[in-house]
Amino acid sequence: MAKIVVTGAAGFIGSHTTDQLLAAGHTVVGADNFRTGRRANLTAALRSGAFALHEIDVAQPGALDALVAAERPDAIIHLAALVSVQESIADPGLNFLLNVQATQLVAEAARKHRVGRVVFASSAAIYGDTTDLPITENTEKKPISPYGAAKLASEALLLGHGAAYGFTVRCQRYFNVFGPRQDPASPYSGVISIFDRRYREGKAVTIYGDGRQTRDFIAVRDVARANVIAATRPGLVSGVANICTGRETSLLDVAAVFARLYPGAAAPVHAPARTGDILRSLGTAARAKAELDFTANTSVADGLAELAAATAA
């Protein structure tokens, strides 16, 4: 069994990753500054004797270093981040601090304390608004936001440090992740979290455009499983991989599933398409299968049912 430091442990993806690591018998040391993470996401984990939670800011020099020096983990899963593309555009300096500087500090801590592996939360945002589908790992990287640029820079920082100092780096390029604990608070939150809240409150959802736009929606439980594999499977080598399903689902299909989950719900309202919105997104899942033996196995319908059940609880 391994000891894993998870940064951003109280966040959406971090808390699910923590839960699955604990379920698999690993020891987890969580780090979070609670800027967007929530302690309530870790209610179950905090009952485990194999979990400890530290309130630290990974972007602050020395903070993670001290934790890694004390804990000597086998791996670091670095999920702490400024997670909103819109916020990165509004405050690019903060984006640099939280999404680039913090990664550099993770790389230095891994080197200094001989951590064997670093798993990093990258994003399909590094590909920008490409229309060249499906997106493979070799698709041209053309970020169109400070967020996407920071994720791409972070991949390079970690891979370069890993190669120079001899630790394994796995960059996980998440597509559109959805599921319980995703924050629906902002208009730019993930569409599924917004839709779930609206349906639950009995309000009509707004579909921007005709609703035929598609995304490669992946359930957070699958993403968390991909993180567990990347951090703990013996013998992995450094690399990058899309973490996606390889299937595209339209917003109309998402709304249709919600309509079945919330009988009697108001019909969706249509509004003009958002400027800058991409029409389709779809990744290829082959490399994650080949390098991690990871395949997403939760259908969008099952994932939405799980979300609706979790938010009702």
Ligand code: UD2
């Ligand atoms: C955004 C981010 C992406 C990631 C993702 C969250 C950009 C360029 N990309 O991408 O990095 O953070 O969000 O999963 O900002 N929509 C509606 N009604 C709503 C909300 C959204 O119709 O109430 C539409 C939206 O216009 C888009 C689709 O739903 O066509 C998906 O929107 P999204 O914000 O969930 O995801 P995405 O891929 O545009």
